[in-house]
Amino acid sequence: MRAVTEETFFPLMCVVVPAGAADATEAADGELLDALISFVNANRYGLRNSLWARDPDVIQRFTDEVTNGGVLKVNDSHIGTLPVLPIIGGTGLSGGVFGEANIPILRTTRLQGISIGAGEPGHFDHLAAAGLHQVSGQPSVAVRLGSQLLTKFGEPATSPKGTALMEGMARFWDALAAAADADGDQRLTPEEYRAGMTGAFVSSRGGFESSLRPLAEAVCALLDTDGNGEVDEQEFQAWQEVFRTAPEHRAIAFQHLDTDGNGALSVDELFAAMRQYYTSPDAQATGNWLYGPLR
Numbered sequence: 001m002r003a004v005t006e007e008t009f010f011p012l013m014c015v016v017v018p019a020g021a022a023d024a025t026e027a028a029d030g031e032l033l034d035a036l037i038s039f040v041n042a043n044r045y046g047l048r049n050s051l052w053a054r055d056p057d058v059i060q061r062f063t064d065e066v067t068n069g070g071v072l073k074v075n076d077s078h079i080g081t082l083p084v085l086p087i088i089g090g091t092g093l094s095g096g097v098f099g100e101a102n103i104p105i106l107r108t109t110r111l112q113g114i115s116i117g118a119g120e121p122g123h124f125d126h127l128a129a130a131g132l133h134q135v136s137g138q139p140s141v142a143v144r145l146g147s148q149l150l151t152k153f154g155e156p157a158t159s160p161k162g163t164a165l166m167e168g169m170a171r172f173w174d175a176l177a178a179a180a181d182a183d184g185d186q187r188l189t190p191e192e193y194r195a196g197m198t199g200a201f202v203s204s205r206g207g208f209e210s211s212l213r214p215l216a217e218a219v220c221a222l223l224d225t226d227g228n229g230e231v232d233e234q235e236f237q238a239w240q241e242v243f244r245t246a247p248e249h250r251a252i253a254f255q256h257l258d259t260d261g262n263g264a265l266s267v268d269e270l271f272a273a274m275r276q277y278y279t280s281p282d283a284q285a286t287g288n289w290l291y292g293p294l295r
Contacts, residue, residue, distance in 0.1 A: 026210045030042045046091030050078040063114055068092060076117035085113045117122060143169055148242045153222055161222050168215030175200045175211035202279050216274045220267045230264040240291070249292030256289035 015036055040049055050073040051062045066072055070086045071156055146169040147157070155162050180196020201207045223231045223239055233254050240250040257265055257273050265273075276287025288294050 071113040164218040167220040
C-alpha cells in the first residue's frame with residue numbers, strides 16, 4: 001500500500017494472531033513471523049517498530065533480525081520514551097548516517113536501541129550501557145518507575161518535568177548504592193537495602209536534602225498537572241497505581257494525608273509527608289500513610 005511504502009510518519013499496521021485460530025499452526029505462525037520481519041526490514045524509512053508477544057523465541061527473533069528502525073519496542077509502550085533511548089526519527093530515508101541513534105552510547109557502538117518491557121534476558125541492556133545499573137537490578141526498577149510515571153501523566157521524558165524526575169531517580173539510586181553495597185558485590189541484600197536507606201537518607205547529614213529532596217520535588221511537580229499548587233485525589237491515585245499501592249489503600253492514604261479535609265493535598269503537604277515517610281522515626285507520623293498502612 002502506498003500509505004505504508006511512501007508515508008514518512010506514523011503509518012500504523014497491526015498484525016494480530018488470535019489464540020486458537022483454526023490455521024494458527026506452528027508452521028503457519030513461523031511463516032507469518034518470517035513475512036512480518038521481511039516486511040519491516042524492507043521498509044525504506046525505518047521508523048520505530050513495536051511487538052507484543054509472550055513467546056521468548058518470537059521476541060528473540062524480532063530483536064535479532066529486525067535491523068530497520070532506530071528503536072524496537074517489545075511489550076512496552078510504543079509512544080513511551082526513556083532518557084537512554086532515541087526519541088524521534090529512524091533509519092533509512094527517515095534518518096541520517098546514524099539513523100535514529102542520537103544517544104551517544106548507541107551512536108558510537110552502532111547498537112540497535114531496544115526496550116523490552118518484560119525484561120527478558122539475553123538482549124542488549126540499554127540501562128546498563130548508559131551507566132544506570134549502579135547496583136544489580138535496582139536502578140532499572142527506579143528508572144522503570146520514573147518512565148511509567150511519565151507515561152501515566154503524559155509527560156515527555158525530555159520536558160523539564162520529565163528530565164527532573166529521571167535525574168532525581170538516578171541521584172536517589174546513586175546515593176543508595178554508595179551507602180548500601182557494603183561488600184562491593186554490586187548486589188543488594190534486604191539487610192543492605194535497609195541499612196543503606198538509613199545510612200543514605202536518615203543518619204547522613206543532609207542526605208535527604210541532597211538526594212531525596214530533588215526526587216520528591218520532581219514527583220510533586222509532576223502530580224500538580226495544572227500548576228495550582230495542589231494535588232487532587234485522582235492525581236494522587238494515579239501516582240499510587242504506578243507505585244503499586246493496594247487499590248483499597250489509596251483512598252485511605254489520601255484521607256490521612258489530607259489533614260485539613262479540603263479534598264486536595266497542597267504540594268507542601270505532600271512533600272512534608274514524603275519527608276516523614278523516609279526519615280521520621282515516629283511510627284505515628286502522618287507521612288507513614290503515604291503508600292497505605294504500615295505492616
